[in-house]
Amino acid sequence: MAMQDDRGRHDAGQLKLRFMWWAVFTDFGLSQVKNPHFWVGVTLLLLAFLVRIYFHYMGAYWALSGMSIPVYTFTISPFTVLLK
Numbered sequence: 001m002a003m004q005d006d007r008g009r010h011d012a013g014q015l016k017l018r019f020m021w022w023a024v025f026t027d028f029g030l031s032q033v034k035n036p037h038f039w040v041g042v043t044l045l046l047l048a049f050l051v052r053i054y055f056h057y058m059g060a061y062w063a064l065s066g067m068s069i070p071v072y073t074f075t076i077s078p079f080t081v082l083l084k
Contacts, residue, residue, distance in 0.1 A: 057081035
């Protein structure tokens with residue numbers, strides 16, 4: 001009697017999540033530090049994170065202004081946005 005392999009025991013979502021984790025780990029592992037693609041990827045991830053913050057708070061500002069709620073302060077700094 002042969003043992004069943006793991007492919008039949010997991011749902012598709014878990015396999016996709018495992019594959020994505022493996023892809024990120026191999027692309028951004030410490031062995032890839034000398035590769036220029038590593039640094040391009042890290043830079044793009046950081047840039048996307050910062051852009052996400054700015055778009056989120058700009059949308060909040062526009063939504064509050066659109067609902068006629070007074071916004072007293074909207075200050076942008078490099079790593080955060082102050083919205084009062």
